[in-house]
Amino acid sequence: MAVLLTGGAGYIGSHTALCILNAGQDVVVLDNLSNASPEALRRVSELTGKDVPLFVGDCADKDALNRVFDQYKIDQVIHFAGLKAVGESVAQPLRYYRNNLDATLTLCEVMQAHQCFDLVFSSSATVYGTIQEMPLRETFPLGCTNPYGWTKFMSEQILRDLSHADERFHVVLLRYFNPVGAHESGRIGEDPSGIPNNLMPFICQVVSGRRKELSVFGNDYPTRDGTGVRDYIHVMDLAEGHLAALAYAREHAGTEVFNLGTGVGYSVLELVHAFEEVNGVRVPYRVTPRRPGDIATCYADPAKATNLLHWEAKRSLADMCRDAWNWQKNNPNGYHEAQ
Ligand code: NAD
Ligand code: UD1
DSSP states (O other): OEEEEETTTSHHHHHHHHHHHHTTOEEEEEEOOTTOOHHHHHHHHHHHTSOOOEEEOOTTOHHHHHHHHHHSOEEEEEEOOSOOOHHHHHHOHHHHHHHHHHHHHHHHHHHHHTTOOEEEEEEEGGGGTTOOSSSBOTTSOOOOSSHHHHHHHHHHHHHHHHHHHOTTOEEEEEEEOEEEOOOTTSSSOOOOSSSOOSHHHHHHHHHTTSSSOEEEEOSOSSSSSSSOEEOEEEHHHHHHHHHHHHHHHHHOOEEEEEEESOSOOEEHHHHHHHHHHHHTOOOOEEEEOOOTTOOSEEOBOOHHIIIIIOOOOOOOHHHHHHHHHHHHHHOTTTTTTOO
């Protein structure tokens, strides 16, 4: 039996593959490599000493998925595959809806046809939209501010409706907060293409000399120091959350949703200063106007995951900063110049 990871060559998928393999289960990956390198999985294989079969194909391609299910006995699936850049989704909404929704729909049809019913889905805290009450609980009303967010919202709804109609389905929706950092080996990590949108990879590229300085988007928010506050979570904690979700899915029919965050928010400047202190480096920055669409504060109430998944984030902000820099330092061009 193996766990299929759609989009498993990407940032969160590759770290999760490593965790699952270390827990003694087999994995198979289907990825169209639109935002990933096969090198990530080669390194997962090197770190674990286990095989990671990669099918290069699109999750919206029924034949490609059928080939995976025909060749391997898949009993559980984690569905990471999707496009994830918020700004790009505003400029190219049809591409985002087509890619992310087709992938979810096709996967569900193929799973049903192959009698595979356990599904863990990568959702996002972005489905909480602009709610101001913190911490965010799973029961809060949802609403999105961009097409990317709506694809997560709609996929959640599709999966709820499916498990309602077909009671054999066991679905776990995971709403990630802000994943950062890398595996402690420094062999796998986040490898954004082009100019990074997110804070931690941008900081890493500034410190490594690839970018001149960090723009801090606004210091007039109603927060401790005026800069935006987020719930950063170490990608290895997040990966372990998927193991817990697989175990939960095995036992529970229907759909359940969980926040995966630490429950603690840090500001942009707190993250910058932690990064400087832990790594003994300087992060040149300049305060610039707010980024349109950003909210002041966003952090999780992770109590439901603690109680029902028996999981909680263990790694500190210092761990996140150290591991992110360790990856960047050892791989200044990501997987590109890999040997
Ligand atoms: P990523 O881009 O590194 O990984 C996504 C993977 O999916 C990539 O390897 C890409 O090549 C693949 N892919 C995309 N469309 C595909 C398709 N149609 N068929 C097959 N493969 C396809 O992103 P990530 O950060 O690892 O995110 C994984 C999932 O988690 C995504 O669904 C993302 O939306 C979600 N998520 C990410 C974050 C984050 O901050 N990284 C936060 C919340 C949710
Ligand atoms: C973004 C996405 C969100 C996704 C999340 C995790 C948007 C609007 N939202 O959220 O959907 O789930 O990433 O990947 O893009 N910042 C700077 N300078 C920078 C970059 C960021 O000051 O160069 C600030 C931001 O204003 C924010 C914080 O750093 O306060 C974190 O930003 P980012 O890493 O982009 O994540 P989010 O905006 O939380």
